[in-house]
Amino acid sequence: METAYPPLNELFVFLNTTITQISIFYSHIPGSGILLKYIKNSHQNDPFRTILELLLVFFAIIYLFTKKYRTDNLIELTPQEVEELVDEWQPEPLVPQLSDEENEFDKIPVINGPQGPRVKLVNGKPLLNISSFDFLGLLSHDSIKEKAIKTLREYGVGSCGPPGFYGTVDVHTEIERKISDFLGTEDTIIYSQGFSTINSAIPSFCKRGDIIVADEGCNFSIQKGLQISRSIIKWYKHNNMEDLERVLRKIKDEDIETGRRLTRRFIVSEGLFENYGDITPLPNLIELKKKFKYRLILDESLSFGTLGKRGAGLTDYFDIDPNQVDMIVGSMCYSIASSGGFCSGSFEITEHQRISGPAYCYSASLPAMLTVAATESLKLLKQNPGSADSPVIHLRIDEGIVRVGDIEDKEKCLQDIVDEAMNNGVLLTRAKYNRTQELFSIEPSIRICISASFNKKEIEKTASVIKSAATKVLKNRVH
Structure with missing residues (x-):
């Protein structure tokens, strides 16, 4: 009775020869010994890492031989559909629409010449500047x-x-x-x-x-x-x-x-x-x-x-x-x-x-x-002494005396006072805030900055102008 051992022996010989040839070929690759040593040490120190690396190699092989996604199969539009899409398309504006606050830019007075306690607008009108943080008047020194x-x-x-x-x-x-x-x-x-x-x-x-x-x-x-x-x-x-x-x-x-x-x-x-x-x-x-x-x-x-x-x-x-x-x-x-x-x-x-x-x-x-x-x-x-008082004063509307609405209404009233004061020779400003970024709500106000360059007469004039402007703007809103 014949056995199947000879074919099995031939298989072993084939495998042994193939592995030997692969081993000889691998040994001729530069750095192969270092890589083999790394794999052995890695497996001995952390077998789980070897499994993970084999999975990554397997994933890389699958990715390389997977059919790539193509966008060739696009839906063809009819000429009528193209025309409809063109008619419906609205281009975005090149410049975003201005907010209400940005619309006020046209009303901002423009100073002609250097800044200081006494300034002139482009129309030649002289003003007492009490809107600047130049407390000591040194900008014009x-x-x-x-x-x-x-x-x-x-x-x-x-x-x-x-x-x-x-x-x-x-x-x-x-x-x-x-x-x-x-x-x-x-x-x-x-x-x-x-x-x-x-x-x-x-x-x-x-x-x-x-x-x-x-x-x-x-x-x-x-x-x-x-x-x-x-x-x-x-x-x-x-x-x-x-x-x-x-x-x-x-x-x-x-x-x-x-x-x-x-x-x-x-x-x-x-x-x-x-x-x-x-x-x-x-x-x-x-x-x-x-x-x-x-x-x-x-x-x-x-x-x-x-x-x-x-x-x-x-x-x-x-x-x-x-x-x-x-x-x-x-x-x-x-x-x-x-x-x-x-x-x-x-x-x-x-x-x-x-x-x-x-x-x-x-x-x-x-x-x-x-x-x-x-x-x-x-x-x-x-060379000059300091002050015992704050040079910054905020004027706010007292809702117990004056009828006002929301913040926007208060700011409008204050801006009217600023405009009226400017017509009478005093440059004021509202305190401006980035209300979308401020962490706490701040009541609208007119900020007054007193400069050491002003004399007593100019201070008295400023106070009189502000009082008159506030009275004129708010007289119809008093309770």
Whole structure:
């Protein structure tokens, strides 16, 4: 009886020969030994990984040999259907339709010549300008203009580079040193944009998981900085220290109840509030920040140069050691007639921002001519005393006295007052807000900015014109 072993032996010989030839061929491939060693070690260390890699290879092979999707089988449209689609098609407008606020652009007065406390419109009409943040009237100062022109000829327009690379020159370090000396702080860092200063300084230190307690009345720039930080934000009622203490105590109780880990904690406020014109009680803020172990970030954009015996801001106003405020942030766009902003504090505070402040690391440095303009303005500021009162006043409609409707109706009434005052020689402005972005609703108002350049007669005229304009516009709305 014959057996089937010979064919089986021939099969084994064939397989053995084939495998040997494949092995010889594989060994001649450059790097084959390394790949084989990797597969062996990978399988010994993690067999599941080998299975996963085989599945990926299998998927790749299927993908390569799968029939590709083609869009050749398009539906043919009849000429009539094409004509109907063409008739129905409406092109999008090249320019979007203007909003009601944008439609007001045509009504905005255009100033002919440089800005200052006294300006002229293109039609030649002279006006007292009480709508500008030029509190000290330094924008039109001759010595500042001369220094700026001289610097422009010497340094050029700008460095076109960030401060940390090749954007820093001697005039930048000079203004940083002089601001520190003026405020009484250890060190200062300057930014090239005033708006970006506070919303860069905050996220430089505040990260996800940190806790920030902020005043509801903070300006738009601070709000953006808080959002960028991605920290836990708690709000307290505007300028209400009792509510601030309540919020701080609630956070402390939550820490005890939940066992929440200790993170960085900050209190953020303005010195002189842009949206309200009132002054924050700094002694109470410092007392609470020490009591609950928080750091204090104070935006002195409007109070720097205006408040205090020397005009050095809130610490000067309340006669408080500036080193008790962890970060004093301010803008150089207002009182000192320049551009950019600064953050002043300890040496560690400023050095950290030089490597982590977004607006410092990724923006071109402040042009030398504007830096020198700020230095000269600071020199003039030292020669003149500050003020005991806020230079910003907001006029709002009292609904208990005047009949008004919604926000749009209030803004219309205020704009009518602004227009009437301009007809009588006083340039006013409504306080404008981006209401789709503001975190809290703000009552419409007319913002008045008092300049040190005005004399008593001009102030009296301004008050009389505003009163007459308001009486004329609102006389038919009084209850």
